[in-house]
Amino acid sequence: MLIAVFTWFTTSIGKTVAKLVSFVAVAIAVYWRIYASGEAAERARQVANNMNAQREREKLHDQISKLPDAAVRDELRKWVRNDR
Numbered sequence: 001m002l003i004a005v006f007t008w009f010t011t012s013i014g015k016t017v018a019k020l021v022s023f024v025a026v027a028i029a030v031y032w033r034i035y036a037s038g039e040a041a042e043r044a045r046q047v048a049n050n051m052n053a054q055r056e057r058e059k060l061h062d063q064i065s066k067l068p069d070a071a072v073r074d075e076l077r078k079w080v081r082n083d084r
Contacts, residue, residue, distance in 0.1 A: 008014045
């Protein structure tokens with residue numbers, strides 16, 4: 001059976017099919033590398049965004065914790081409607 005496959009690949013049709021199959025395999029490998037690289041770059045961008053957001057939250061939390069209670073209450077009143 002192995003000899004039959006080898007013989008078929010030595011024919012003109014077999015050579016053409018082998019070339020096409022190898023070309024498609026290389027194209028798929030290149031596409032997969034590009035896809036994986038883009039996926040890793042997007043993951044890194046999301047991690048950087050999350051770290052920046054966490055840093056901003058910590059900075060804001062520190063600023064608020066340094067304010068006196070009355071100032072925090074006054075600031076929060078700006079965000080709440082008074083429909084009474």
